[in-house]
Amino acid sequence: MRKAVVLLSGGIDSATTLAIARAQGFACYALSIDYGQRHRSELVAAARIGEFLQASDHQFVQLDLTTLAASALTNATIAVPTDGVSEGIPVTYVPARNTVMLSLALAWAEVLESRDIFIGVTAVDYSGYPDCRPDYIAAYEKMANLATKAGREGEPFTIHAPLIDLSKHAIIRSGMRLGVDYGLTVSCYQADDDGRACGLCDACRLRRAGFEAANVPDPTRYQQD
Amino acid sequence: MRKAVVLLSGGIDSATTLAIARAQGFACYALSIDYGQRHRSELVAAARIGEFLQASDHQFVQLDLTTLAASALTNATIAVPTDGVSEGIPVTYVPARNTVMLSLALAWAEVLESRDIFIGVTAVDYSGYPDCRPDYIAAYEKMANLATKAGREGEPFTIHAPLIDLSKHAIIRSGMRLGVDYGLTVSCYQADDDGRACGLCDACRLRRAGFEAANVPDPTRYQQD
Numbered sequence: 001m002r003k004a005v006v007l008l009s010g011g012i013d014s015a016t017t018l019a020i021a022r023a024q025g026f027a028c029y030a031l032s033i034d035y036g037q038r039h040r041s042e043l044v045a046a047a048r049i050g051e052f053l054q055a056s057d058h059q060f061v062q063l064d065l066t067t068l069a070a071s072a073l074t075n076a077t078i079a080v081p082t083d084g085v086s087e088g089i090p091v092t093y094v095p096a097r098n099t100v101m102l103s104l105a106l107a108w109a110e111v112l113e114s115r116d117i118f119i120g121v122t123a124v125d126y127s128g129y130p131d132c133r134p135d136y137i138a139a140y141e142k143m144a145n146l147a148t149k150a151g152r153e154g155e156p157f158t159i160h161a162p163l164i165d166l167s168k169h170a171i172i173r174s175g176m177r178l179g180v181d182y183g184l185t186v187s188c189y190q191a192d193d194d195g196r197a198c199g200l201c202d203a204c205r206l207r208r209a210g211f212e213a214a215n216v217p218d219p220t221r222y223q224q225d
Numbered sequence: 226m227r228k229a230v231v232l233l234s235g236g237i238d239s240a241t242t243l244a245i246a247r248a249q250g251f252a253c254y255a256l257s258i259d260y261g262q263r264h265r266s267e268l269v270a271a272a273r274i275g276e277f278l279q280a281s282d283h284q285f286v287q288l289d290l291t292t293l294a295a296s297a298l299t300n301a302t303i304a305v306p307t308d309g310v311s312e313g314i315p316v317t318y319v320p321a322r323n324t325v326m327l328s329l330a331l332a333w334a335e336v337l338e339s340r341d342i343f344i345g346v347t348a349v350d351y352s353g354y355p356d357c358r359p360d361y362i363a364a365y366e367k368m369a370n371l372a373t374k375a376g377r378e379g380e381p382f383t384i385h386a387p388l389i390d391l392s393k394h395a396i397i398r399s400g401m402r403l404g405v406d407y408g409l410t411v412s413c414y415q416a417d418d419d420g421r422a423c424g425l426c427d428a429c430r431l432r433r434a435g436f437e438a439a440n441v442p443d444p445t446r447y448q449q450d
Contacts, residue, residue, distance in 0.1 A: 059292050067284050068333040095335035096328055099372045103321055103328040108293040110320035136371040143364040147324045147356040 001027040003114035004160070005105045008032050008058070010045030011187045012207060013120035013163055016175035018053045020162045021118045023178050028118075030055040031108055033101055035063045041195040045186040052184055061104055068095075098131035099140070102159065106144050115150065115157050122163045122171065137161045168210030176216060183219035196223045226252040228339035229385075230330045233257050233283070235270035236412045237432060238345035238388055241400035243278050245387045246343045248403050253343075255280040256333055258326050260288045266420040270411040277409055286329055293320075323356035324365070327384065331369050340375065340382050347388040347396065362386045393435030401441060408444035421448045 004026035008014045021028050030050040034043055043060065050058035098121060105117045121132040130136065141159040145151030163171050175182065187207040188197035197204050199222045211218040229251035233239045246253050255275040259268055268285065275283035323346060330342045346357040355361065366384040370376030388396050400407065412432040413422035422429050424447045436443040 061289065061293065063288050064286065065329075065332060068286065068329070068336055096332035096369075096372060099369070100325075100328045100332060103325045104290075104293070107290060107321035107325060111293055130374055130377045131372040133371070136368070139364070139368040139371050143361070143368045144324070146358070146361040146364050147321060149355055152355045 001025065002116065003027045003029055003056070003109075003112050004116040004118055005029045005031055005109045005112065005114055006055070006118040007101050007105055007120065008046045008050055008055075009120075010042035010049060010185060011120075011203075012168070012175070012182060012185050012210070013122060013171060014046075015049045015053070015120075015180050015182070015185050016171050016178070017118050017120035017160075017162060018049065018055065019175055019178035019180045021116075021160070022053060026116060026118075027056045028053070029108065029112060029114065030058040031101075031105055032058070032060045033063055033104060034060050035065050035097075035100075041191045041193060042186050045184055045195060048184045052181060059108070063100070063104075065100075096131070098129075098136075102140055102144075106147070106157065109157065110148055110150065113150075115155055116160060117144075117157060118160045118162070120163050121161050122166055122168075124165065124167045132164075134161075134164055137164065167213070168206055169213035172210050172214040172216055176214075181219075182211075183221075187220075192223055194221075196221045196225075198223055226250065227341065228252045228254060228281070228334075228337050229341040229343055230254045230256055230334045230337065230339055231280070231343040232326050232330055232345065233271045233275055233280075234345075235267035235274060235410060236345075236428075237393070237400070237407060237410050237435070238347060238396060239271075240274045240278070240345075240405050240407070240410050241396050241403070242343050242345035242385075242387060243274065243280065244400055244403035244405045246341075246385070247278055251341060251343075252281045253278070254333065254337060254339065255283040256326075256330055257283070257285045258288055258329060259285050260290050260322075260325075266416040266418060267411045270409055270420060273409045277406060284333070288325070288329075290325075321356070323354075323361075327365055327369075331372070331382065334382060335373055335375065338375075340380055341385060342369075342382060343385045343387070345388050346386050347391055347393075349390065349392045357389075359386075359389055362389065392438070393431055394438035397435050397439040397441055401439075406444075407436075408446075412445075417448055419446075421446045421450075423448055 004021050006018045006028045008030040032046040123133050144157045186195045187203040189201040190198045229246050231243045231253045233255040257271040348358050369382045411420045412428040414426040415423045
């Protein structure tokens with residue numbers, strides 16, 4: 001069985017990505033980054049999802065970027081916007097996040113002698129993020145193959161981004177077909193310790209709209225309920 | 226004054242790189258990664274060098290890769306080779322190290338609105354490392370400019386690798402001209418808590434040969450002295 005490293009945040013997209021990697025026959029090594037994000041219930045969700053989807057291993061890497069980053073997700077003094085999805089780059093942007101996460105995945109893949117890395121980026125609903133686009137993923141893959149002994153010696157790495165062209169409702173439909181329990185996932189940028197969502201932030205709005213568009217009952221537990 | 230993020234490990238190469246960035250007129254933001262390396266005296270050396278070369282700021286990021294990595298530098302059960310510099314990829318190789326470090330530098334550069342990142346890789350004496358070659362640096366820069374808002378919007382990042390074509394003795398001569406005190410640096414893979422070098426590992430051998438070839442007295446303090 002070929003090994004794949006799968007970045008797992010605890011949200012809908014990475015849970016679906018893990019289910020896809022597993023359905024493609026990979027032994028999945030789930031990797032979650034604890035970078036001091038405010039919505040720590042995401043990491044609890046990631047642990048449950050890794051277990052539910054039978055990851056072969058699941059590691060959590062601690063990476064404290066608070067001294068470097070000044071984005072809304074890691075700096076409690078910047079408010080999370082709750083007035084709807086806006087144009088351009090959201091203020092919840094964490095600098096170089098996918099680049100940092102893919103680099104840690106690459107490190108683990110090299111150790112595991114895995115040549116496959118899965119990341120749940122989508123260019124559709126989050127088009128404001130530069131590091132969620134196909135040209136970025138292709139450039140990362142090229143760089144990774146020059147960075148590593150295996151890549152140089154004809155055993156190239158592949159960065160799989162199976163959701164990249166999918167909208168949120170298409171992602172949800174794919175995951176439902178593969179048996180993902182979305183009740184285990186947390187998307188909210190300011191979920192409470194119980195994993196209950198605010199219902200107001202960008203992530204909650206996109207998630208709710210996704211379940212509506214997919215014609216699927218929303219399994220999210222809200223703080224207002 | 227333009228800002229640059231400079232990766233600073235505490236060895237000869239990164240100290241020289243910091244001096245070069247400063248001589249080029251950059252306000253230097255030194256970044257050191259504490260990834261649980263065995264030679265912790267390197268981090269103490271990095272702090273001294275950052276101060277000596279008047280970095281505008283110096284941050285240390287904790288990143289524990291011990292659960293992921295199984296290389297000699299982070300796993301105390303694998304012996305550091307002491308029988309001379311060998312061909313090919315050294316066993317002291319840390320997976321994806323430069324990729325991980327550059328990604329953290331990119332994150333900080335984005336926050337600082339710096340567009341310049343300096344890394345002290347050299348393709349000459351360490352040709353065994355795939356992530357120390359010019360094609361890798363070029364591919365990283367291209368990826369970084371697709372990963373980021375600034376890069377997409379016509380304010381590209383430059384990855385500076387000013388040592389890439391220099392041998393160890395040429396690096397030492399450059400640094401001496403710029404006033405680097407190499408007595409502050411630590412290269413040894415197994416230095417003691419005082420920063421005294423073993424004199425036997427690959428890093429010590431390359432360092433000693435570099436001072437000899439540069440015709441400069443070796444300021445290194447050895448454990449045998």
